[in-house]
Amino acid sequence: MRAVLAQQNISLTNFLNQVAEGLGYLQPEITLVATLILLLLFDLIFKKNKAFGFTAIASIGFALVGVLALLQWSSETVSLFGGMLSLTNFSLLLKVAFSFGGLVTLLIAWRGKDEIKAEFFKSGETLIMLAALLLGAFFMTMTMNLLLVYVSIELVSIASYILTGLTGDRKRSEAGIKYLIFGAASSAIMLYGMSWLYGFTGTLQLDSDSFYAGLTAVPMLPLIIAMVLTLAGFLFKLGAFPLHIWSPDVYEATPTPTVAMFSAIPKLAALTIVFRLVQLTPDTFDWVPILTIVAIASMTVGNFSALWQKDAKRMLAYSSIAHAGFLLVGIITHSETGNEAMLFYGLVYLIMNFAAFFLINQFESITGSTKIDSLKGLGRSMPFAGVLMVLVMVSLTGLPPTAGFNAKLYIFSALWEAFGQQENSWLLWLFIFGLFNTVVSLFYYLKIPYMLFFKELQPNGIQTKGRSADYIIGTLLVLPLLLLFFRSDWFVDLMNTINFVF
Template sequence: MLQNQHTGLSEKLSSTSHDLWALLPELTIVGSIILLILFDLIFNKNKSIGLFSISFAGIAYAFVLVVQQWYAFPDSKALMGGLLDINRLSIILKGGFLMAMAIALITAVRSAKRGDFFDSSEMLVMLFGLLLGASFMTMSSNLLIIYIAIEVVSICSYILTAILKGKAKAEAGLKYLIYGAVASAIMLYGMSWLYGFTGSLDLTDAGFSAALSEIPKLPIFISCIMIMSGFFFKLGAFPLHVWSPDVYQAAPTPVVTVFSVIPKLAALSIIFKFINIIDSPLIDWQLWVGVLAIASMTIGNFSALWQKDIKRMLAYSSIAHAGFLLVGILAFTSGGNQAMIFYAIIYLLMNCAAFFLVQIFEKHTGTTDLARYKGLGSKLPYLSALVLVVMIALTGLPPTAGFNAKLYIFSALWDSYQTGEKDILFWVFVFGLMNTIVSLFYYLRFPYFLFFKPFYGKSQIKDIQRIDYVLGTLFVVPLLLLFFRSDWFVGLVNSINFELWIPK
């Protein structure tokens, strides 16, 4: 018997070691964190170039490994004894996270306070830690690993919000921590219920799905609501969205760039997986997710109308976009899944471009107050034109990829409604179109202030370096290019088989 246990342990260790090669991007991120810490400890002065080089080298190498994974894993593969599941959905999201992190670091380099990021390793280590947690979130298929991955992202986020000096940062960080701790505790309690009912933490286990069918309606409903509260907190969707505006306004713009896309899309992947796995007739997911999508879109858009700070406005915009991202999930079709991923990646590109341009204006005016941007269109015409393109894309109008993203997601929703004829799908469609119109008023408010308001005399404009024009153009051009040739990216999305890792 002892020999059998030894053999079983050896097989598990051998399997775990064999699976490590499939986690090379994550190991690269861990290696980058270690190198950043060691470099910071060894050198006392002039550390910026070294920290910069380690960070970008790590991101670049991890991205190459993710591209290799795309071809190495056309199908789903369980790792670490079923704790993780690598598939093309997780791979494409990990690639997007690495691009977002690279843009955020470039934004940090071009910021007025780049020393906050590159004079020591603290900020970079937390950013890479957040990236690591988000990467594991996309691959997690075990409730315990999902919880740990979310906590890694959350803890890094709390520190990044409050690590720099300032009353506003400390207050926003404390609020973020309190809301996050409550959401985390509720989520963990809900997970304990599911574990008690099923005896398993593995969401893809056949026994887990079989046990769900025997659970009474009320307990499974309560446990799922508690679990989803933690997921919706990271998504930044209604009703767990109240932390977003304060955190977005207080945190440094490069950090906000990361907050606005990486945790949000990682949470989206978990919500998608969880809803499809907990496919119980006792829970009408389309109704509940539809109501929350409508609430997120409406509250986010109408709240953004009254904002005077551009970062705070984009925070409410992210709440509204969380609702649009949920639309692809509640369609419950292959077309809806593909539209969701297309929208997610386009949203990532739009937000990264938006915050980079906001960073430039903030750097040269010293504020994110919209009133201080009046008339800058005549002083900075090219950058203001780039802002106009990004705001049009966020609205969802042609000729930008934002239009394609909303067209695909609403088309999938309408097709699902015609097939199932569920009233909630119709109302989500109607409210989605109405909210798109509402968003037009606040997104175009930014370029309106730039081009149609008289110059704010107290604004001191410094010379814009050529590199800022080049980088701004590089970040905005894909939004125009993917409008005319969206088939380039649609082909990648269509190659994802969303059914492989969802239990039948």
């Protein structure tokens, strides 16, 4: 700490004053910490009938986080703790989205099977880890310091490892170990790359003049090596190629509510760090070839691997790898239009994924399985839930009349505009592969609607009657996908107010 203060020429007194001032802007994070502590105390004090208390505390905490974030909405950037954190309306919007994700995660658990309810609400470990994961994701959206980048990523990662392997189930334990090994390796590589960047610049601050000047003076080869090494940890949380191998096993073995959170929140939080690193790197360093290769490989590997999957959660795991590639496209364009398209795509992706996993959770509670074959004929016996699932799959593919179409349209439009301005052949290849992969995704996303409506219901005696509460929640999750197709201008107007300067 003293070394950091000396490096920035800040006295201890001034630093403490900055901390006191900065705490006022961290009400969402403080609320999450308070929620975490209350959950821990509640678990220690009460031995029975804890489900309602856990749910109430966590729900109120997550909802309050979103409200507090909205109350701080401003177009101006606020520098906190000597520049270590940067609070913008970009990060505030993501905090609100993450809070929404936390609430929907609890809803999915509440409407799930009895064993899932027990894991979430009969003891406090799961909810405590979910709160810790959200806390780390919040800091990932704000951090401007390489040390805090590492700490926030590790907070998200460690919470994720514990959530994956929390019970003694063999399958989950194996998935948790694989997740831990890949995470440890990527963190070590990332930390090594960060040490190179610190050696080049003499600072941990991404937005400092010495960081920019130091990178400008470094020869290109060692700079490329340092950036690629640093990128490893970000790609791991983003679930992008080549650090994606953990995803299918973790998605399949982990309870559906937890997977819903894994699929979107850490991914979008990691995306903000990649975006920040690219924005603050000197123009002499060309990110386009590196990120284009990662994006194309992620799209191709994710989509073609998804074609052969027989489990819905494994399929969505490979789908998430492909979507990571599409999310990177907005960063690669390096334009205001691309930035807005990236954010729009990311928020629509969050809604689509939570809606998809909520509906999968409902079918799982009926059939006892997440196998795609187990969905045969359920669309005929449960037409309302079947139609909702069709809309979500259509949106994930990127077809009208859903917001997924708008999201891909904006991404491809920004990419084509960037190609027209820069005439960079890498962007043209990315455009071609992106369109090709969108067509490929059609074949596996529509596999679920095919099973729901074009296959006969298996006579296995399962109860196929849906629950009214599930239909209401499912409708509320799917409705934004339709509204944002017909009135995407609402969201575009919001995008125009976002400050993408850190």
